[in-house]
Amino acid sequence: MTESDLPPPDTKRWVMRRKAEVVAGVRSGLISLEEACRRYTLSVEEFLSWQRLIDSHGMRGLRATRLQDYRPGQPVRDRVGAD
Template identity: 75%
Template sequence: MRQVIGPTGEPLTLDDLPPKNTKRWVIRRKAEVVAAVRGGLITLEDACRRYSLSVEEFLSWQRAIDRNGLPGLRVTRAQQYREEPLTN
């Protein structure tokens, strides 16, 4: 069975991914989906179809992890982690 390293450092397989009917997206679940796509366990298209995500939503999770690690995925903290707008 194919596996990648998940956000906790443990192996992650297709069976470990959140259920297809996931409605409550906690940090760990978002991070698992991002790790699965980055590791080639599933494609971006498959992840979006499986979880009814837009590409933009998935990419926002990926950017949040890249910029601020797992805390960047907190919905209640999203404003706090966003970049300051550019002023001229």
């Protein structure tokens, strides 16, 4: 992984892939947690939530439309056809 693999600093739309790239960059030592938060205007809590979601649910856990299904303490959405 190189710096060119990281999203641009002015990223506004955080899709799963971009979130995962930032987490991978921090984990590999390419960029520090502090620098990632500063560069992308993230809180430490937001970054750590991305990391936890990846650890618990893989990249699919980062989907913004499914966050309520993966966050602890949040009720699971009603699903069509769910019992």
